[in-house]
Amino acid sequence: MEQSNNKSKKRFAFEKPKLKLETTTLWEYPSQHYGKSQQGDKEYVGATPSYVIWNLLQRYTRENDVVIDPFCGSGTTLDVCKDLNRQGLGFDIAPYREDILKGDARKLPVKGNSVDFVFMDPPYSNHIKYSGDPQCIGELDARTPLYYEAMEKVFAESFRILKNRRYFALYVSDSFKKGKPFCPIGFELFQRLQKHFKPIDIISVVRHNRTLKRNHWHTSAIEGNYFLRGFNYLFIMKKEVL
Numbered sequence: 636m637e638q639s640n641n642k643s644k645k646r647f648a649f650e651k652p653k654l655k656l657e658t659t660t661l662w663e664y665p666s667q668h669y670g671k672s673q674q675g676d677k678e679y680v681g682a683t684p685s686y687v688i689w690n691l692l693q694r695y696t697r698e699n700d701v702v703i704d705p706f707c708g709s710g711t712t713l714d715v716c717k718d719l720n721r722q723g724l725g726f727d728i729a730p731y732r733e734d735i736l737k738g739d740a741r742k743l744p745v746k747g748n749s750v751d752f753v754f755m756d757p758p759y760s761n762h763i764k765y766s767g768d769p770q771c772i773g774e775l776d777a778r779t780p781l782y783y784e785a786m787e788k789v790f791a792e793s794f795r796i797l798k799n800r801r802y803f804a805l806y807v808s809d810s811f812k813k814g815k816p817f818c819p820i821g822f823e824l825f826q827r828l829q830k831h832f833k834p835i836d837i838i839s840v841v842r843h844n845r846t847l848k849r850n851h852w853h854t855s856a857i858e859g860n861y862f863l864r865g866f867n868y869l870f871i872m873k874k875e876v877l
């Protein structure tokens with residue numbers, strides 16, 4: 636009995652990497668959380684690996700800095716902020732926890748030039764059903780201009796609230812659906828970000844989710860002559876008004 640449990644655990648178990656400052660532009664995170672506690676909720680579809688936010692906050696913020704996540708989801712950013720003594724403020728169109736404020740990332744009730752860091756992991760097209768709220772950007776197909784128009788408003792709003800000479804990070808993936816055209820969301824959004832911000836770096840974050848472990852997905856990818864998404868982009872930008 637014990638043996639079979641371990642076996643099944645082994646099949647899907649991911650070894651937690653050590654929490655350390657990354658030094659290259661290739662980050663690999665096989666699990667959602669660092670340490671023994673949880674940051675955000677791993678059951679929340681589309682939750683951000685907390686290591687990503689931890690690394691960003693270590694490099695681009697200081698203690699007591701104000702950090703805003705306009706697409707806060709299960710609250711991963713708020714939990715990492717608590718661990719690192721940053722003042723986290725999270726908004727979401729459909730708040731998942733009490734400490735997340737209801738708000739639209741395109742128009743936040745936040746004073747201009749008042750925030751030290753913005754992190755965001757928005758919906759990438761309409762693959763995941765979030766709340767179904769008509770203002771949810773996850774309702775917009777990235778094969779239409781509507782998705783990009785919405786994200787342009789989000790970037791303009793982030794620029795407005797951010798203090799000069801402070802940083803912004805976007806975690807995002809391209810989108811591919813069998814039978815539909817490939818959608819290079821990363822490049823599309825990076826171009827739009829550059830209208831406001833100065834690029835600082837581009838990180839590739841390797842994903843090791845359960846879907847990618849399942850064989851039938853790989854067989855389909857070979858038979859259908861397409862690739863499964865293996866990484867997310869992490870675009871690091873800076874507000875620099877001379």
Ligand SMILES: C[S@@+](CC[C@H](N)C(=O)[O-])C[C@H]1O[C@@H](n2cnc3c(N)ncnc32)[C@H](O)[C@@H]1O
Pocket residue numbers: 675676679681682683684705706707708709710711712726727728729738739740741756757758765766770771772773
């Ligand atoms: C990829 S999830 C964020 C995951 C989050 N970082 C976490 O770790 O749990 C995207 C989130 O964006 C939210 N969202 C979609 N449209 C929004 C909008 N217009 N304003 C604010 N939040 C929005 C969704 O409700 C969803 O929770």
